[in-house]
Structure formats: C-alpha cells, structure tokens
Amino acid sequence: MVDERNGKHDKATALNGDASAISKEENTSKTDEKTEELSEEDLKLKTDLETLVERLTESDEKLYEVSLNQLKEHIKNSTSSMTAVPKPLKFLRPSYPTLCSVYEKWTDAKLKSLMADTLSVLGMTYSDEGKHDSLRYRLLSDEKDIEGWGHEYIRHLALEIGDAYNEQVEHDANESSEASPELESSSDVTFHKENLVQLSLDILPYFLKHNAEADAVDLLLEIESIEKLPQFVDENTFQRVCQYMVACVPLLPPPEDVAFLHTAYSIYLRESQLTEALALANRLGDETLIRSVFDSTANPVIHKQLAYILASQRSSFNYESVQDIIGNCKLSEHFQYLAKELNLTVPKVPEDIYKSHLDSSSKSLFAGTGLDSAQQNLAASFVNGFLNLGYSSDKLIVNDDNWVYKTKGDGMTSTVASIGSIFQWNLDGLQQLDKYLYVDETEVKAGALIGIGLSACGVHDGDVEPAMLLLQDFVTSSNLKLSRSSILGLGIAFAGSRNDELLGLLLPIAADTSLPIETSALASLALAHAFVGTCNGDITTAIVDNLLERSATELKTEWTRFLTLALGILYMGQGDQVEDVIETLSAIEHPITSAIEVLVNVCAYTGTGDVLLIQDLLHRLTPKTKDADDEEQEEEEDLEADIENVLEGGLDFGKLADAETKDARDDSVVEDKMDVDEGNTLESEKSGDTAIKEEDKEQTDSDEKEVAMIDELTYAVLGIAIIAMGEEIGKEMCLRHFSHLMHYGNEHIRKAVPLAMGLLSVSNPQMKVFDTLSRFSHDPDLDISMNSIFAMGLCGAGTNNARLAQLLRQLASYYSREQNALFVTRLAQGLVHLGKGTVTLDVFNDAQVPNKVTLASLLTVIVGMVTPSFMLNHHSLIYYLNIGVRPKFILTLDEEGEPIKVNVRVGQAVDTVGQAGKPKTITGWITHSTPVLLGHGERAELETDEYISYASRLEGVVILRKNPDYKEEE
Secondary structure, eight states: OHHHHHHHHHHHHHHHHHHHHHHHHHHHHHHHHHHTOOOHHHHHHHHHHHHHHHHHHSSOTHHHHHHHHHHHHHHHHOOOOTTSOOHHHHHHGGGHHHHHHHHHHOOOHHHHHHHHHHHHHHHHHHOOTTTOHHHHHHHHOOOOOOGGGOHHHHHHHHHHHHHHHHHHHHHHHTTTSTHHHHHHHTSSSOOOHHHHHHHHHHHHHHHHHTTOHHHHHHHHHHTTOGGGGGGGOOTTTHHHHHHHHHHHGGGSOTTHHHHHHHHHHHHHHHTTOHHHHHHHHHHHTOHHHHHHHHHTOOOHHHHHHHHHHHHHTTOOOOOGGGHHHHTTTTHHHHHHHHHHHTTOOSOOOTHHHHOGGGOOSTTOSOSSSSOOOHHHHHHHHHHHHHHTTTSSOOSSSTTOGGGGGGSOTHHHHHHHHHHHHHTTTOTTHHHHHHGGGGSSOHHHHHHHHHHHHHHTTTOOOSSOOHHHHHHHHHHTOSSHHHHHHHHHHHHHHTTTOOOHHHHHHHHHHHHOTTSOHHHHHHHHHHHHHHTTTSOOHHHHHHHHHHHHHSOHHHHTSTHHHHHHHHHHHHTTTOGGGGHHHHHHHTTOOSTTHHHHHHHHHHHHTTTOOOHHHHHHHHHHTSOOOOOHHHHHHHHHHHHHHHHHHHHTTOSOTHHHHHHHHHOHHHHHHHHHHTTOOHHHHHHHHHHHHHHHHHHHHHHHHHHHHHHHHHHHHHHHHHHHHHHHTTOHHHHHHHHHHHHHHHHHSOHHHHHHHHHHHHHHTTTOOOHHHHHHHHHHTTOSSHHHHHHHHHHHHHHTTTTOOHHHHHHHHHHHHHTTTOHHHHHHHHHHHHHHTGGGGTEEOOSBOTTOOBOHHHHHHHHHHHHHHTSHHHHHHTGGGGGGGGGGOEEOEEEEEOTTSOBOOOEEEEEEEOOOTTOSSOOOSEEEEEEEESSEEOOTTEEEEESSSSEEESSSSOOEEEEEEEOTTOOOOO
16 A cells, blocks of 8 residues: 555656646746847848758759858858857857768768868867867868868867877877777777877968967977977067977976977077077087087177177086187176276275164174174174175285184184185186295185185186196195195186096095095085086996995085085986986985985976976975884883883882893893892893993984984975976965975974075065065074074075165174174175175076076085084085176177177066067166166166167177167157
C-alpha cells in the first residue's frame, strides 16, 4: 500500500513538473517574441540571409557561387559597435550546422573552398571548446584574402592557432603514453605544426601593418618561431616591435628570454640602431655580438660613442682604435669638468655632513672636543674618502700626514687607503701614495697598497698597468698583511678586466690549500671580480678544491662565505651553465654544501625575476616541522632529566635500568653513587670518556650544521633580492615578503632582511623603504640595527637625500655611546653623500642592462655585513664598494671630443611600450644645461633639434653632431 501511494505521489509530482516546464517554455517563447521585435531593415536582412542559405541547400548548382558571394558581401559590409556581434553573424548563427552539412555534401573544390572561407568566419560565433572551427575551415580553404575579414577575425584566428599549436606540442610529447588517445579524442582534427606556422606567417604582416605589433610578437611566441620575425619588420615598425620584445624578457622563462634578446638585437643591427644593439649585446654578455656592432660601421665617431657606453659598463672588450675610452682613461678628466661646472671643486670635511653643532645633546662624540676615539677617526677617514671620491683633493688626509697616526692598528690601513678613494680614476694618486710605501709601519704600507688599487680602479691603459707593476712584488711577500693588502688592491684595480697577467699571478695562491684560508679566499675573490660572469674553469677548479680539501674547522670561518661568493660571482648571470658546478659541489661532505648551492644558483640567475626560484627560496625560509631526529633528541633529554632525579633520590631504581641502556656516562655516575665495586667503576669511567669524545664530535657536527643552516637562510634572503632586482613588479612583491620575514623569521633571517632591502633599492631612496629600515634600526638586536643603518646608506648612496641624512644624524646621536653602531652610522652618512651626490651605485642603467661589476662589489660588502662584527674587524673590505661607483652625469661632447653645452629636459622616465602614436618618454621635466646629473629612474632628451645624438639614450658621455636641417626659431 505504501509503495502504491508513493508511486502515485511521484507520478503527480512528475505531471506537475511537466506542466510547469510547459508554462516556462510558453513564457520564454513570449519573452523571445518580445525581444525579437526587429526593425524593418533588420527583418529584411534576416530574410535575405535565410533565403541565401536556403538556395545553398537546393539542388541548383548555378546559384551556389552567387549566393556564397552575396553572403560574404553581407558579412563584410556589416558594421556594429565594439561590444555588439555584427547582425549577419547573429542571424546566420542558427544556420551554421546546416551550412556545415552542405559543405560536407559538396564535391566541387572551388565551391568547397569558398564555403570553408565563409564557415571559418561564422565559426567565431559557434565554435565549441577545443574544436577550433575557424582555424579548421581556414586551413581547408584556398582563399588568400584573409585580411578582408577584418581585425577581430584575424585576432580570433591567432588565438585558435596558439591553442591548437600547444595541443599539438602536448600530443607529440605524450604520443607514446596512454594519454595520447584522450588528447586525440578532445579534438576532431589534428593540426600539423607546419600548416599552423605557415598560416601564422600569412597573417603576421596584417598585425604589423595595423599597429598590433604586440599581437604579432605574441603569436610567434606561441608557435615557437620568434626568429622568423625580422623578415617581416621594416623601418616603420621595428622600434615598437623591439621595445615590446625587450619589455617581455623579464617575464619569459629560459631559453625564450635569450631568443627574444637575440631577435631584437638582429633587428636593431639591421636597422643601424647600433647603441640599442650594443645594449642588448651587453645584456647577453657576448663579445662576438659586441664586435659585430663595431664592425657594422666604419665611422670613428660612432666607435667612440659605443666605446663610452662600454666604459660605463666596465667592459673588458678590446677594440684598438678606442681602447683608451673603453679603459676609462678620460673618466677622471670628465669628472673633474663636471665638478668644476657644478661648483663642487672645494673639498668637504666629514663635519659638513655630521653637523654636530645641530645636536643639542651632550652625547655627540665628534664635536672637536678632543674626545674623538681612534675608531671614530677611522670612521671620519672612510666618510672623507667617500665624500671626496674622485675629486683628487681633500682637507683631512692628503696634506696632513699626522691624521693617519690618530688611528690605531688596522685603522691606519684603511685611513691611508682612503687617499686612493679620493684619487679614484686618477693615476696621479699613485704619486701621493708612493711615500707611504717606504715607512716602517706595516699597517701604513698595507693601506698604501689598497689605495693604489683604488686609485687605478677601472682605469686600464692597454700596454702599461701601473697598479700591476707596483703591487705584484708584494703578492708573494712573507708578511701576510702586505700580501693580503696587495691582493685586495689588485682585485679592486682590475675588477671586470679579465686580465690574464692577474690570472697568472693570483691563481697559484687561490689554488694553494696549504696557505691560510683567508689568503686563498682573498685571492679567489680578486680573481672572481676580474673575471665576473665568465665561468672561468681554472678559477672554478681552484675554489672548488679549497672547499673540498679544507678541514671542517677552516670551513667554519667567515672566509668560507667569500670563497662561496667568489664562485657565485664567476657564474653571475650565466643561468644553466652553473649546473655542472653544483653537481661537483654535492661531493663536499659538509653541511655547508646546500648553502653554497643556494648562493651560486641565485648569482647565476641574477635579475631574471624567476618566480619558481624565488618560491624555492621562500620555501627554504619557511620554518620546518619537527622530524623524527628532533623527537628522538627530546626523548634523550627527558631521560637525562630522569637520571638526575634518581641521583637526588626522587625516583625509584626501576627507571634507572632503562637509563643504563641509553647513556654509558650517566650510567657510570649512577653506579658510583650506588657504591658498586671498583672494577665496575673503572669500566664506567672509560665508557664515560668515550661518551664525552662522542659527545664532542656530535657537538662539532651540530655546530657545523648550525653554521651551514645560518648561511643557507642568509643566502636565501639575499637571493630573493638578487633574482627580483631586474623587474619592477617582482621588486614590489619581494619588499612585501621581506616585511613578513621580519615578523616571522628567526634572528638569522632578520639580520639579512635589511641588507636585501638595501640591495633592492640601491641609490634609489624610496620613502617606504628607508622609513621601514629606520624602524628596524632601533631593533633590540644590535646586529639587525647595524645592518638596517648600513642598508639606509645603500638606499641613499650618492643621492644627498635630505630626509635620509636627517634620519642618520638622529641615529648618530641615539647610538653615540655604542661605538660599533656609531661607526656604521658614519659609514652610512658617507655613502649617502658619496662623491658629494654626483655618483651612483645603481646596478641598472636606463637601457636596463645589469652592471655585473657593480653588483659583484655590492654583494661582497653585503655578504661581509651579514656578521657586522666581522666586517668591522676587516673594514678594508668595505672599499670593494668603490668598484661599483660610477658618475651619474650626462656630459655632451662634439665630434672632436670637446665638451659642449646644450639644453636638455630631465624628467621621470615613462614606459611607452605598446602605447599608440608617439607618446612622451618623460614626464614632469625640468630644462637644464649640460653637464647635468641624472637621478634613479630619470631620463633626458634634447630640448631642440639643433643637435643630433649619436646615442639613442642621453646617459653618461654622449657625442652630438650639428643638425644640417635645423632652422633657429625667430
């Protein structure tokens, strides 16, 4: 009975459902009738189209071609707004299946081709997911006039080509696997790659002709044929195409990023845009490409312009006719001219930036009251060296020999070395330092050796290398201090030079594992700076041998970091080439291996913005859950606590039996307490000794693991900044991550975060960055505070930023009784006023070419600052920063090389990639007369057409020529 009742109930429900469904259908048809009220014109069009379709289904073949042509005319002549579907496509949509079946029945090839052409367009409105009807019918048609169907159709076709090509690639990859039948069933037709590529090349000219360069590049990227682009580009389109391609590079995975650079390079070279081609050749780090740029013109003035661009990048490229320019022989002369024009020739003293008189508190130590400590005098020497960098004159040291003796020990070394900083790029500094080579004090002599390196930094005259002649004899000195200082001086002088003589001199020292690790590390570091990014096999072998053969005790020292960094600098920006080295490093039986792998890997992928690598580094920084080993250790600790309780009489001896099996040493203590016989006691003592030795070994192992873990975390934090620095969005994201790491990271992560933030915004004082660092500078952990202060110095390096200068003066007052923190604050003040605000440590120029020499110099000091106390003891390493310094000027020369004054507009650079028309490349500009200084993110352009620039960008030294067509405005 119940079942019968339920059955009736179900039947009634079903009937009600049917009734409601019918009423819904009626309502829907009524609303459709209401919405489908067409105007007379639309109704006539709909009727005409339906008539044409009907004719195609009839048996009279004579009407077919005429009807198809009329259909095509209707579709082509239709107009609509951007958001509406054209009316003919809308009205023909219901007839699409009918037309498809008609196409299948026909046998005439010409008619089929015409029908396929029409169906390809109609397919835009009807195509199912994965069917690619538009593409399928386009390939089945022989009609050539694809462009006649308009922009939207061609874009749709490009989209389907990309999807079909990717499906085909996937299909080919899985052909032998079980997945391939499923793949085939998802699409009715298999598209051959060759057909897809050919069709893409047919529609590519349309995109380029109609200002859709981005679509053209994207299509070729999808079908993996970017190298075919140059043949379609002409003088009207190359600029926009290349701009878009170069902008895409940071967002592409390897090897596509390199392929894009090579393609853009070949287009620029063909169109005689030589300075742009040189910028890309520099990014690729390929000397063959650089030589091709030089060889493509015989104009000596263009050669000079190209040489000035290479000089600013510290390139080791050799080209006989302009070698003196590439070797920076004229840099000091140009810098002195800039100083004279900007009225900066009068030397400054540290007090000019300390402004102690503004400090109302009595704490100020540097107020000229005779309370100056040796350490603060040393800080003043550094500040003086940074402040007057490159000006070849000062008031503190050069003419006052007594100042050197106001510091002590190693402080005298750095004080004398600062003379080299004052004479940077000027070989006259060698004469000033020469007298210090004949004094008795080893420290003073060592400072002169470093100063010689600083004075000759980046200046190479081809045949004669004065720094090499003066320093090479001291390298093999029995006095370790002199030997190490000369190695440091050579490393600074020859950074980026790839000098073979230096290689022959320092390689035996780097490879000799019998020498102290400090000496080998300094020699390896000097060679790495000279051969940055070259993957030099001999230097690599020497460094790896050191890591393999050194004892665990030696590898525990801070100098191991510099050995590791040297390896990273050698492979900087070389990507996949680093894999063999990492495989070799895995042979090192030491916990430090993983830390080395992290640092070398991040250096290899510098500035790539590789998201997967950054995710891997963040994963390493994530706290790990407890594993089995930790749990076991906790159990042992609990057991030891129980034994102590037993000895105090707190527990019964039943638990002691368990304890005996676990720890022999504690066992011996218990038995001793229980007054067992003497023999047992002796045995227990022996076993206790063994246990102590084992415990010491375990302690050593755990110490090694801890040091390695600290290094790995540090390198991971710095690595995030190193990888992300080439790409603006990535930089923004990383700064957010750093704030999380400061909140949730352990002390070692937190020490590295300020340094990473400083590295991300070198010479770019963004308020949000240095305000954050200012907060961190009051951290209870003094190391974090010192690193934050130093990072503030890096952010403002060479900018004279007033707000930063004020914050640092407040910090100097706050830390007036904390000597080390005050020393770092003074260093930061010196960095902010570097070269009186005329120089920069920025890693990228306006063409976004990374300067590997500058980055290597920054990394050397930052890796040292991970342990501030170490860097303060070996403060002469701070002079590695001088390698990366370059003037941030625009200096205009005539074709004879004489300075000329022209008006330029300087403003914030605007990204014009993909914008229509001829947009302005700068905004908020101010007009200046050259020479002029450029801040971070600023760009300049000539105010009038009176001169034509040989360089595509106004940056550094620019050669101009008179415009013969220029007519002065009345």
